[in-house]
Amino acid sequence: MIQLSERVLALEESATIAMAAKSRAMKQQGIDVISLSLGEPDFGTPKHIQEAGKQAIDEGYSHYTPVPGYLALREAIAEKFKRDNNLEYTPDQIVTSTGAKQTLVNLMMVLINPGDEVIIPAPFWVSYAGQVELMQGKVVQVKAGIENDFKITPAQLEAAITDKTKAFIFSSPCNPTGSVYSQAELNGLAEVFAKHPNIIVIADEIYELINFIGKHVSIGNAEAIKDQVVTVNGISKGFAMTGWRLGYMGAPLAIAKACSKMQGQFTSGTSAVTQRATIAALKSDYAPSHAMRDEFLRRRDFVGELLRSIEGLKVNTPEGAFYYFPDVSAYYGKANGDYVINNNNDVANYLLEKAHVATVSGEAFGNEHCIRLSYASSEEQLRKACARMKAAFDELS
Numbered sequence: 001m002i003q004l005s006e007r008v009l010a011l012e013e014s015a016t017i018a019m020a021a022k023s024r025a026m027k028q029q030g031i032d033v034i035s036l037s038l039g040e041p042d043f044g045t046p047k048h049i050q051e052a053g054k055q056a057i058d059e060g061y062s063h064y065t066p067v068p069g070y071l072a073l074r075e076a077i078a079e080k081f082k083r084d085n086n087l088e089y090t091p092d093q094i095v096t097s098t099g100a101k102q103t104l105v106n107l108m109m110v111l112i113n114p115g116d117e118v119i120i121p122a123p124f125w126v127s128y129a130g131q132v133e134l135m136q137g138k139v140v141q142v143k144a145g146i147e148n149d150f151k152i153t154p155a156q157l158e159a160a161i162t163d164k165t166k167a168f169i170f171s172s173p174c175n176p177t178g179s180v181y182s183q184a185e186l187n188g189l190a191e192v193f194a195k196h197p198n199i200i201v202i203a204d205e206i207y208e209l210i211n212f213i214g215k216h217v218s219i220g221n222a223e224a225i226k227d228q229v230v231t232v233n234g235i236s237k238g239f240a241m242t243g244w245r246l247g248y249m250g251a252p253l254a255i256a257k258a259c260s261k262m263q264g265q266f267t268s269g270t271s272a273v274t275q276r277a278t279i280a281a282l283k284s285d286y287a288p289s290h291a292m293r294d295e296f297l298r299r300r301d302f303v304g305e306l307l308r309s310i311e312g313l314k315v316n317t318p319e320g321a322f323y324y325f326p327d328v329s330a331y332y333g334k335a336n337g338d339y340v341i342n343n344n345n346d347v348a349n350y351l352l353e354k355a356h357v358a359t360v361s362g363e364a365f366g367n368e369h370c371i372r373l374s375y376a377s378s379e380e381q382l383r384k385a386c387a388r389m390k391a392a393f394d395e396l397s
C-alpha cells in the first residue's frame with residue numbers, strides 16, 4: 001500500500017483547479033457548461049512576443065539558464081520596475097521563476113519557519129494559504145467584506161500583528177475581488193509596517209496591467225518600508241502568457257539569494273525560450289495589453305449591469321483584474337426542490353448543476369458570503385451565463 005506524506009495529505013487541492021476539473025467532466029458528458037471559473041485571459045499572446053519566442057528557438061536558446069534567469073532578462077525587469085513602478089532593484093535582487101506561483105512558494109520556503117504567522121487579507125488568492133500551511137506556518141486572516149470593497153484598514157492590520165508575524169501577503173489588483181488599493185490606502189498600511197521592520201511585505205502585482213482606474217501603485221514606493229517589501233509580478237495575466245510560465249520578484253538581496261539557492265534544488269531557471277520572449281514583452285510598448293484591459297473594462301461594465309439585475313446579489317464595482325465577487329448570502333436558507341442553499345459552496349454547486357455555469361465558491365478565498373465569476377470569456381458566453389444564472393437564482397425561494 002502506498003503511504004503518502006502527511007504534507008501532501010494535509011494539502012488542499014486548489015479550488016479553482018478542482019472546479020475546472022468538475023466542469024470539464026460535465027462537458028465531456030456533452031453538457032454545455034459555461035466556465036466562469038478560470039483565472040486566465042481568453043486572449044492569445046501578442047504576436048511580437050510569440051515571434052521573440054520563435055526567434056529564441058531558432059537562435060538555439062535550448063540550454064540551462066542561470067538559476068535566477070538570464071542577466072539580460074533581470075536587467076530588463078530592473079528597468080521595468082524603475083520605469084513603471086519607480087522601484088529600485090538591481091539585477092542581483094531579481095529572481096525569475098516558473099510562474100509567480102513558484103516565486104511565491106520560493107518566498108514561503110525561505111521565510112517561514114513552523115509556527116510563524118503570515119497575515120493575509122481575506123478574500124485572498126487560494127494558493128497563498130495553501131503555501132503557508134505547507135511550510136507549517138499559521139495563516140492569520142484579516143477579513144474585509146463587500147461594504148469595504150474587500151479592503152482592510154490599517155487598524156485591522158495593526159490588530160492582527162503579533163511577535164510571531166513574519167510576513168504579510170496581498171494582491172492589488174486583487175484576485176478574487178478585483179479590488180485595487182489606492183495610494184492613500186497603501187500609505188496607511190505602510191505606516192503600520194514601518195513600526196514593524198521585521199515583517200516582510202509581499203506585494204503580488206501580477207494584475208498590474210489590468211487596472212481600470214489609472215496608474216498602478218506599488219506599496220514598495222513607501223520610503224519607510226522599501227527595504228522590507230518584496231514585489232512579485234509575472235507575465236501570465238498582463239501579457240496573456242499563462243502557459244509560458246514566468247514570474248519574477250524584486251527583493252532585499254538576502255531574500256533574492258535565498259530564493260535562488262532554493263530554486264536551484266527544485267526547478268533551476270525557467271524556460272530559456274520564455275525568458276527571451278519576456279525580454280521582448282517588457283521592452284516593447286504595452287499596446288496589446290492596454291487593448292486587452294480596455295476589453296476587460298467593457299465586459300466588466302455590461303456584466304455588472306446583468307449581475308445587478310439579479311435580485312438578491314450584492315455587487316460592487318471591481319477596479320481591476322477580471323473577476324466579480326458578488327455576495328450571494330441573501331439566498332442562504334432558500335431552496336429549489338432538492339437543492340437547498342446553506343452556504344456559498346451550495347451556490348456554486350447549484351449554479352453548476354442547474355444553470356451549467358461554473359463559478360468558484362468564495363470559501364476557498366477565505367470568504368463565506370461570495371462566489372467568484374471570471375469575465376475572461378466572450379461577450380456571447382458571458383451574456384448567456386448571466387441569463388442562466390438569473391433564471392436559476394429566480395427559482396430559489
Ligand SMILES: Cc1ncc(COP(=O)(O)O)c(C=O)c1O
Pocket residue numbers: 039098099100101102125171174175204206234235236242246247
Ligand atoms: C493573485 C495571483 N498571483 C499569482 C498567480 C500565479 O500566476 P503565474 O504562476 O501564472 O505566474 C495568480 C494566478 O492565478 C494569481 O491570481
